[in-house]
Amino acid sequence: MKRLGGVKLSHHKNTENCSSQKLPVPEKVRIPMSMHIGAPCSPVVKIKDIVQVGQKIGDTDAFMAVPIHSGVSGTVTAISDYRMSNGRTCKMVEITTDGEQSVSPEVKVPEVTDKDSFLKAIRQSGLVGMGGASFPACVKLAPKQSVDTLCINAAECEPYITSDYRQMVEAPDEVIDGVRQVMKWLSIKQCIIGIESNKPEAIRILKEKASSYPEIKISVLPCTYPQGAEKVLIYNTLGRIVMEGQLPADQGVIVMNVSSVAFVSRYLKTGMPMVQRMLTVDGDAIKNPCNVIVPMGTPVADVLNFAECEIDKVKKLLYGGPMMGMSIQDINDPVLKANNAILAMKKSQSPKSSACIHCGRCIQACPLDLMPPQICKAYEGKDVEALQKLKVMLCMNCGCCTYVCPAKRPVAETNQFAKAMVMASAKK
Numbered sequence: 001m002k003r004l005g006g007v008k009l010s011h012h013k014n015t016e017n018c019s020s021q022k023l024p025v026p027e028k029v030r031i032p033m034s035m036h037i038g039a040p041c042s043p044v045v046k047i048k049d050i051v052q053v054g055q056k057i058g059d060t061d062a063f064m065a066v067p068i069h070s071g072v073s074g075t076v077t078a079i080s081d082y083r084m085s086n087g088r089t090c091k092m093v094e095i096t097t098d099g100e101q102s103v104s105p106e107v108k109v110p111e112v113t114d115k116d117s118f119l120k121a122i123r124q125s126g127l128v129g130m131g132g133a134s135f136p137a138c139v140k141l142a143p144k145q146s147v148d149t150l151c152i153n154a155a156e157c158e159p160y161i162t163s164d165y166r167q168m169v170e171a172p173d174e175v176i177d178g179v180r181q182v183m184k185w186l187s188i189k190q191c192i193i194g195i196e197s198n199k200p201e202a203i204r205i206l207k208e209k210a211s212s213y214p215e216i217k218i219s220v221l222p223c224t225y226p227q228g229a230e231k232v233l234i235y236n237t238l239g240r241i242v243m244e245g246q247l248p249a250d251q252g253v254i255v256m257n258v259s260s261v262a263f264v265s266r267y268l269k270t271g272m273p274m275v276q277r278m279l280t281v282d283g284d285a286i287k288n289p290c291n292v293i294v295p296m297g298t299p300v301a302d303v304l305n306f307a308e309c310e311i312d313k314v315k316k317l318l319y320g321g322p323m324m325g326m327s328i329q330d331i332n333d334p335v336l337k338a339n340n341a342i343l344a345m346k347k348s349q350s351p352k353s354s355a356c357i358h359c360g361r362c363i364q365a366c367p368l369d370l371m372p373p374q375i376c377k378a379y380e381g382k383d384v385e386a387l388q389k390l391k392v393m394l395c396m397n398c399g400c401c402t403y404v405c406p407a408k409r410p411v412a413e414t415n416q417f418a419k420a421m422v423m424a425s426a427k428k
């Protein structure tokens, strides 16, 4: 089968053999009331309240949202405003920890007997897409369309990040059980797990674990970034094309990240909601690259100290990988549900860009066959109609075009501005 393209990157999987470790309980956590796409929660605790691990501290009636829970025990010492990456604000609950890590009586194994009770449990768990998307899982798992395939994103195609890999090799039974639970309660017939070929140990273990379940297949994929992007993964594993304006469910597919599906298994067995996550800490400013399990809301500074970061030398600090990661503005910013990595680099690459030389490399690199130079021209000319014809809304900000551009032009960034222009014109 023809596969969608992309670019070859150096993997830098320096932490692939680093077993997960638990971060010591931080002195304080600051938990934003929005760690998901959709409506922010409101705090359901107040200053001076005593909270315990697993206790709900924020919720909302909104459809596109999930509740927020505490990953520490301690006292609520502040409720303030927090500026999110999209520029909007939400409330943030600060908890000063007591070091006890006492577990809340609210933590109970959910009673799941059918699809509705499963979806209700998934909402209560606070699960969002753990691969970086932060989409509420309870919404993703309840499409109106009929779905026949669960596609698991185990590609982990961004350089440096190995937290999904550690999940697969350290607890593969959670992955397979999570897959089976989702398939069972949503009546999905088949599952395909897409893994890049640079993870032979994970491939071997999962193939062995899945061998008793013919409905679960492992698809070994070439190491081509962005193999884990939803549209790319669906095409490369199933040959189905998610058209412009469509969702994966329109092609009969639900895509879940491998760590998310493993969380489903843990939650259904323990009732402990999403209060912590594993993330990779790496980069040339990190002396002790590692995979570390961190309570939500932990200051990035605590994680950097644990990994022996040379903080005074850091020029670039990212949530996530080097291709799609987002800048961390302040080292006291919190770890969020979708953060699968923190990267600390000594160099900040801000190359001087020059005029487009019309080499076409960005077009060749784009997995979705978009035309970045034409998009740029239409954007500069404020030509919304042309942008729509050029299908700019398909752009997934994967960064392949920027990566290959010899003129060092901010190609993907321009596409994001162009998308914003199209969306703004649609609202008029």
Ligand code: SF4
Binding pocket: 365, 366, 367, 368, 369, 370, 371, 372, 394, 395, 396, 397, 398, 399, 400, 401, 402, 411, 412, 415
């Ligand atoms: S145009 Fe968009 S989808 Fe295509 S390579 Fe660039 S960022 Fe990726």
Ligand code: SF4
Binding pocket: 355, 356, 357, 358, 359, 360, 361, 362, 363, 372, 373, 401, 404, 405, 406, 407, 408, 409, 411
């Ligand atoms: S890769 Fe850069 S220089 Fe080449 S066509 Fe694209 S934008 Fe222009």
